[in-house]
Amino acid sequence: MTTFVALLRAVNVGGTGKLPMQDLKRLCERQGFANVRTYIASGNVIFESGKRESAVKAALEAALREYAGKEVGVLVRTAEEMQQVLASNPFEKLESNRTVACFLDDPPPKDTLRTVTGAQDEEVRLGKREIYVYYGANMAHSKLKIPAAKAGTARNMNTIAKLVELAAS
Numbered sequence: 001m002t003t004f005v006a007l008l009r010a011v012n013v014g015g016t017g018k019l020p021m022q023d024l025k026r027l028c029e030r031q032g033f034a035n036v037r038t039y040i041a042s043g044n045v046i047f048e049s050g051k052r053e054s055a056v057k058a059a060l061e062a063a064l065r066e067y068a069g070k071e072v073g074v075l076v077r078t079a080e081e082m083q084q085v086l087a088s089n090p091f092e093k094l095e096s097n098r099t100v101a102c103f104l105d106d107p108p109p110k111d112t113l114r115t116v117t118g119a120q121d122e123e124v125r126l127g128k129r130e131i132y133v134y135y136g137a138n139m140a141h142s143k144l145k146i147p148a149a150k151a152g153t154a155r156n157m158n159t160i161a162k163l164v165e166l167a168a169s
Contacts (some may be wrong), residue, residue, distance in 0.1 A: 001034065001048040001049065001050055002048065002049060002050070002078055002079075003035075003046065003047070003048050003078065003079040003167050004033075004046070004047055004048070004049060004053070004056055004076055004077065004078055004079070005044070005045070005046050005076070005077050005078075005079065005082050005163050005167055006028075006044075006045045006046075006047070006056070006057075006060055006074050006075070006076050007043065007044055007074070007075045007076075007077075007103055007153050007155060008024070008042075008043025008044075008045075008064070008072055008073065008074055008153070009043070009072065009073030009074070009075070009151075009152070009153040010072075010073070010153070019043065019064075019067075019068070019072075021038040021041055021045075023067065024038055024043065024045055025037075025038055025045070027060070027063045027064065027067060028045055028047050028060065028063075030063065031049075031056075031059045031060060031063055032049070032051075033047035033048065033049050033056075034047060034048040034049070035047060035048045037166060039159070039162060039163060039166055040159070042155075042159075043153075044155070044159065044163055046079075046163065046166050046167050053076050053077075053078070056076050057074055057075075057076045060074050060076075061073075061074050073151065073152075073153065075103040075104070075105065075152060075153050077103070079164070079167035079168060082160065082163055082164050082167060083164050083167075083168075084128070085101050085103075085127065085128075085130055085160060086157070086160050086161055086164050088127055088128070088130075088132075089101070089132060089157055090125040090127075090132055091123065091125070091132060091134040091157075094134050094136075096156065096157035096158050096161070097156055097157070097158050098134060098135045098136060098137075098139050098156070099132065099133070099134045099135070099156060099157045100132070100133050100135070100154040100155060100156050100157070101127065101130040101131070101132050101133075101154065101155060101157070101160060102130060102131040102132075102133065102146065102149040102152045102153070102154045103129065103130055103152050103153055103154070103155070104129050104130065104131065104148070104149070104151070104152040105129065105151070105152075106129060107126075107128060107129055108126045108127075108129075108130075108131050108148050109148050112124075112126060112131065112146070112147075112148040113126070115146070115147045115148065116144065116145065116146050116147075117144075117145045118142070118143035118144045118145045119144055120138050120142070120143065120144075121136045121137070121138050122134060122135050122136060122138065122142060122144045123136075124144075124146065131146060131148060131149050131152070133146070133154070
């Protein structure tokens with residue numbers, strides 16, 4: 001069995017995509033996932049499965065589509081991949097609550113940094129299947145746009161560290 005972390009896109013954020021975490025847990029259990037745990041209400045779920053990542057993603061997206069009546073994006077990583085995301089943070093010496101990883105299904109396109117607009121004091125770096133962003137003091141008023149991150153979902157480093165911890169336990 002592999003431990004996975006699934007990150008749902010646009011769930012319980014800004015009044016959109018209402019999904020109680022108890023319902024998410026039940027959906028995962030119905031897919032045959034084991035040891036299912038959720039973390040905070042923004043669509044983070046840790047579980048074990050004998051399926052491959054692509055099958056886990058497809059099963060969870062199908063269950064969420066049936067539940068919500070619309071597409072809900074799901075980004076999936078193994079526990080080891082989540083640990084690597086945390087370890088690869090290029091802004092590790094900066095505030096972790098102002099640093100996010102935008103999770104993607106595939107590696108960021110080569111032109112990602114050239115297509116960024118609205119940057120003020122933010123810093124952007126590319127990862128394996130992530131885009132790291134340090135927002136600094138301007139986080140609440142940022143105008144930063146990263147077209148390559150549009151289909152992804154972001155979590156701050158504090159949340160990622162907690163997910164890594166939970167996935168290891």
